[in-house]
Amino acid sequence: MDAMEGLCVEGCERCPALVESRSRIVDGVGPDDADLLFVGEAPGEQEDEGGEPFVGRSGDVLDEALRDAGIARADVRITNCVRCRPPENRDPHEEELENCREYLEQELEITDPNLVVTLGKVPSQHLLERDVAVTTEAGELHDARIGERSQRVLVSVHPAATLYDRSQRETFLETVASGAEIAGLADADGGQSRLGEF
DSSP, X not given: OOEEETTEEESOOSOHHHHHHXXXXXXXXXXXXXXXXXXXXXXXXXXXXXXXXXOHXXXXXXXXXXXXXXXXXXXXXXXXXXXXXXXXXXXXXXXHHHHHHHHHHHHHHHHOOSEEEEXXXXXXXXXXXXXXXXXXXXXOEEEEEETTEEEEEEEEOOTTHHHHOTTHHHHHHHHHHHXXXXXXXXXXXXXXXXXXGO
């Protein structure tokens, strides 16, 4: 029976290939009332083993960016468009993204974040529902309709991109810092957030 209890998905079998390749369903982690929510594409091998999104090298890069922005990983929510590991770490197929979308929409509804940051091309295109040139649009803020809600979405390169292309590192750090400020978590200007500017 496919069901979502609060923020946890129980026994979903909508995508046969993903059911076959996963060892567990990887739900989002972090506060259920987080002001800042990061969305990746799907769990990789380490996430599938550990049951938590963005661990391993990509997770280290994200953690570093959060620290540089003056916030702790425990203060943000981190999730994925798809909650099961695709075979061979391939990108999730469109049908798989759609099968999992209601879970993501419910997670956003419950969490009600001030800002969603999309980590990479797949989540950016999935939530903005258009082609996204992530490297040129990184740091751009958009209003998106996600389910029944209007949601501010900040496009970011994937943390793994900084491992393969060092020139992306500064872009990623700046985007996360900007996201923290927009979400009201940064204290860069004496506690004033930039929320009123948008």
